[in-house]
Amino acid sequence: MKIMNKRTGLIALFVLAILFPLIFQNDYYTHMLTLSFIWAIAVYGINLLAGYTGYLSLAHAGFFAIGAYSLGLLTVKAEMNFWPALVLACLITSVVGLLIGVIALRTKEHFFAIYTLCVGYIIYLVIDKWDGLTGGVRGLIGINAPSNIGPITFETAESQYYLVLTFLVVVIFVIYRIVHSLTGRTFLAIRNSEELAQTIGISTMKNKLTAFVLSTFFAGLAGALYASFVRFIGPDIGSTAIMFDLLMYLLVGGIGTLSGPLVGTLMLVILSQNLQFLQEYRMLIFGPILTLIIIFYPRGISGSFFDWKRKRRNQTGNVLKPIKVEEG
Amino acid sequence: MFIETKNLTKKFGGLAAVNKVDFHIEKGKINAIIGPNGAGKSTFFNLISGFHRPSSGTVLFKGTDITKLPANKIAGLGISRTFQTTSLFEQSTVLDNVIVGHRLRTKSNLFDAILRTKRLKREEKACRDKAMEVIEIVGLTHASDKMVASISQEEKKRTAIALALATDPEIIFLDEPAAGINSDETQGLINLIKQLNQRGLTICLIEHKMSMIMNLADHIMVLNYGEKIAEGTPKEISSNDDVIKAYLGGSASA
Ligand SMILES: Nc1ncnc2c1ncn2[C@@H]1O[C@H](COP(=O)(O)OP(=O)(O)O)[C@@H](O)[C@H]1O
Ligand SMILES: [Mg+2]
Numbered sequence: 389m390k391i392m393n394k395r396t397g398l399i400a401l402f403v404l405a406i407l408f409p410l411i412f413q414n415d416y417y418t419h420m421l422t423l424s425f426i427w428a429i430a431v432y433g434i435n436l437l438a439g440y441t442g443y444l445s446l447a448h449a450g451f452f453a454i455g456a457y458s459l460g461l462l463t464v465k466a467e468m469n470f471w472p473a474l475v476l477a478c479l480i481t482s483v484v485g486l487l488i489g490v491i492a493l494r495t496k497e498h499f500f501a502i503y504t505l506c507v508g509y510i511i512y513l514v515i516d517k518w519d520g521l522t523g524g525v526r527g528l529i530g531i532n533a534p535s536n537i538g539p540i541t542f543e544t545a546e547s548q549y550y551l552v553l554t555f556l557v558v559v560i561f562v563i564y565r566i567v568h569s570l571t572g573r574t575f576l577a578i579r580n581s582e583e584l585a586q587t588i589g590i591s592t593m594k595n596k597l598t599a600f601v602l603s604t605f606f607a608g609l610a611g612a613l614y615a616s617f618v619r620f621i622g623p624d625i626g627s628t629a630i631m632f633d634l635l636m637y638l639l640v641g642g643i644g645t646l647s648g649p650l651v652g653t654l655m656l657v658i659l660s661q662n663l664q665f666l667q668e669y670r671m672l673i674f675g676p677i678l679t680l681i682i683i684f685y686p687r688g689i690s691g692s693f694f695d696w697k698r699k700r701r702n703q704t705g706n707v708l709k710p711i712k713v714e715e716g
Numbered sequence: 717m718f719i720e721t722k723n724l725t726k727k728f729g730g731l732a733a734v735n736k737v738d739f740h741i742e743k744g745k746i747n748a749i750i751g752p753n754g755a756g757k758s759t760f761f762n763l764i765s766g767f768h769r770p771s772s773g774t775v776l777f778k779g780t781d782i783t784k785l786p787a788n789k790i791a792g793l794g795i796s797r798t799f800q801t802t803s804l805f806e807q808s809t810v811l812d813n814v815i816v817g818h819r820l821r822t823k824s825n826l827f828d829a830i831l832r833t834k835r836l837k838r839e840e841k842a843c844r845d846k847a848m849e850v851i852e853i854v855g856l857t858h859a860s861d862k863m864v865a866s867i868s869q870e871e872k873k874r875t876a877i878a879l880a881l882a883t884d885p886e887i888i889f890l891d892e893p894a895a896g897i898n899s900d901e902t903q904g905l906i907n908l909i910k911q912l913n914q915r916g917l918t919i920c921l922i923e924h925k926m927s928m929i930m931n932l933a934d935h936i937m938v939l940n941y942g943e944k945i946a947e948g949t950p951k952e953i954s955s956n957d958d959v960i961k962a963y964l965g966g967s968a969s970a
Contacts, residue, residue: 562830569829569836570843573816580805587765587799588883589791589820598826 405553409546418545424657425549425556426614431637431649432559433606439644440567441599442579443496446631447488447504450511451604453626455481455611457515460528460621470535474612481608482601489600493593496582508631516623527622531615548617555613556650559606564646566602575599579644636674640681642688651690717776718743718918719764719795719887724773726759726942733759735942736773741887741935746913747920748929750953751939752962757922758800760939761889765797766790792820796885798876800892800922806865810856810875813864814847817882821846843882850881853915854908870901874908887918894928906932926963930954938962 409418430452438444458477462468468476488507495503515522522528534542534551542548566572574595577585582592615621624630633656641652656674663670685692719741726734734756741747749757762768764775766787774783782790804813822843828836851860854874859867864875873893880888893909894902909932913919923929929936930950938946938953940962946953953959 565832566826566829569832570816570819570822570824570840571826571829573812574819576805576808577816577819581803583767584799584803584879586767586787587791587797588817588879589788590816591786591788602826 402557406550409549415545418549420657420661421654422545422549422552422617423614424653425552426610426617427634427637427657428650428653429556429559429613430607430610431634431641431653432563433603433610434634435638435643435645435649436563436566436575436606437599437603438638439648440572440579441575441596443493443596443600444501445492445504445600445603446501446628446635447492447508447511448603448607449628449631449634450508450626451481451485451607452611452614452630452634453511453515453621453623454484455608456615456621456625457522457528457611458608459612459615460531461521463532463616464528464530470532470616471537474534474609474616477612478605478608481611482605485601485604485608486597489597489604493596493600505628505631508626509628512623512626512628515626522623525623527620528615529620531619531621533619534616552613552617555609559609560646560650567646571595571598636678638688639678640688642690642692645688645690645694648688648690652688655689717741718778719920720776721760721764722774722776724760724763724775725771726756726763726768727771732771732942734763734770734939737937737939737942737944739937739944739947741918741920743918744913744916745918745934746909746932747918748933748936749920749922749939750924750926750929750936753924755924755939756942757924757939758891759942761797761891761922764790765795765889788820791883791885794884794886795889796880796883796887797889798873798880798891798893800895802872802876804864804872804875804879807863809861809863810851810867810871810878811844811847811860813875814851814878814882815843817850817879818843818846818884820883846882846884847878850878853881853912854878870897870904873897873905877908877912881912885917887920888912890919890921892922892924894923894925902928926954 408421412418430448434445434448455477458480459473462473462476463470492500492503492507516524518524533548536542540547542551574585574590577588577590578592578595585592611625614625637652637656638649639652640656641650642648660670660674663673666673681688687695717740721737721739724734724737724739725732737760749760751757759768763770766782766785766789770783774781776782777793777795782793822839824833824836824839827833848860851857854877856871856874856878859871864872867875877888877890877893890909893905897905906928909919909921933950936948936950936953937944938956938959945958945962946956948956
């Protein structure tokens with residue numbers, strides 16, 4: 389019964405997502421939602437590493453930017469078709485991720501966070517200063533929308549919405565599969581205790597690197613989609629400000645949960661759109677909210693919701709049902 | 717010789733935590749290492765299991781040099797261990813904690829995970845079956861679905877042993893398995909250790925309470941200030957002057 393409820397809930401959500409542009413017929417909302425989905429893909433990537441493997445990376449806005457610039461440069465300067473460029477952009481980001489991961493993963497905890505923060509900043513600087521390639525502060529303009537697949541074109545807001553929604557669903561599905569597999573259990577064992585993971589024969593470096601590269605892949609994918617959706621990119625997309633936005637989405641939604649990245653991203657993107665008039669001062673509202681959530685709900689909205697449901701189920705006298713941490 | 721250490725030494729700064737220790741572990745026996753707190757017992761385990769690199773000396777397993785192998789490779793050879801302080805995943809069930817213990821005997825990778833291949837399903841079942849099997853051996857079947865955070869200290873110790881057993885070891889190193897539990901429960905653990913041994917598992921345990929070891933171990937080594945001061949059967953050990961001195965609060969050199 390429980391599973392039925394969950395499944396019907398998911399199906400309802402999915403149907404809602406499909407119908408959304410048809411119901412609202414409002415390009416602004418469709419556009420905003422598309423953008424949130426793109427950010428959510430990046431947050432899912434960060435979550436796989438930070439939430440399930442225990443390594444908080446602050447370089448992922450940088451990887452997002454690498455994905456975005458790769459796609460932008462490949463389609464604009466190399467005049468490549470969108471689809472091969474998308475694949476290449478993800479690969480380029482993953483390769484850079486691999487090279488950085490090999491070094492970064494020699495550090496742990498706050499050293500890892502600080503190291504990756506520096507890496508992220510360096511990526512930003514390279515993009516900003518390498519005028520000849522990236523266009524520097526002027527940015528890169530004239531990026532095309534995704535090219536058509538046969539008769540399907542991606543010029544309208546709705547079609548782009550559906551394209552991005554498809555990617556998001558696939559990403560969530562892939563991450564669901566990973567998290568609920570032996571590989572996912574291995575990641576969790578590392579998050580729990582690296583020492584213990586090693587004694588039970590897990591090659592921690594190999595697995596951490598897998599999680600790291602995967603997470604950069606998703607960040608790169610999000611970046612590439614962003615570039616072709618917004619059609620203009622500047623170095624700012626790799627800035628620490630973006631990194632902290634992504635991190636905020638993850639923490640508010642629920643780190644280490646499956647629904648957290650989507651919940652957090654949607655909520656905060658919509659909230660910040662509605663607080664647009666406050667401009668830079670939005671942080672005056674977000675700052676305290678974030679602090680309160682971290683103090684009182686360290687597992688974020690999704691995590692706390694499932695904790696609460698579990699408690700309620702136990703109190704109503706049902707058999708003590710085990711909850712896997714992955715739930716949410 | 718099953719496991720043998722030769723001249724094994726570990727220095728932390730100026731301090732020799734383990735100093736030129738020659739020791740051998742006999743297959744199929746219950747071996748024990750005793751000594752006062754700070755004698756270097758845990759460090760000795762860390763050297764054998766690959767957590768610390770020795771400053772000098774070698775560790776042999778069935779005659780092959782494993783001194784420089786990383787901890788996960790050593791586990792793969794069938795050498796398993798528990799820690800003095802358990803570091804289980806508290807927010808998860810006993811079963812979920814133990815399942816991953818068999819991961820090292822499986823091969824499925826990321827692609828198996830994404831495609832949910834036959835191999836993954838087969839190996840997931842193998843891990844689950846193995847976990848249930850070892851949970852039964854340690855006597856925790858009734859608690860397999862409980863959260864680790866909600867079980868007793870003694871049950872946590874048993875869970876940690878189950879996790880070590882899930883790796884399919886030939887030898888298991890137990891670091892103070894009875895620390896922090898009462899004497900009734902200690903007797904239960906002693907029985908478990910004997911039972912594991914009867915199943916053919918070689919055991920090496922650390923204990924600083926001499927009483928527990930004396931009617932359990934076949935072969936004992938005594939460490940004091942990092943040095944081996946005695947080795948032999950419980951009878952030999954309990955009548956050894958150096959051991960008595962060390963345990964009566966005197967230093968080894970006294
Ligand atoms: N990682 C470490 N770094 C520095 N000193 C250590 C480390 N581990 C243990 N020691 C020191 O080595 C000595 C032996 O410790 P240990 O092996 O834990 O003793 P035992 O397990 O016999 O109580 C102690 O003096 C301890 O402080
Ligand atoms: Mg110790």
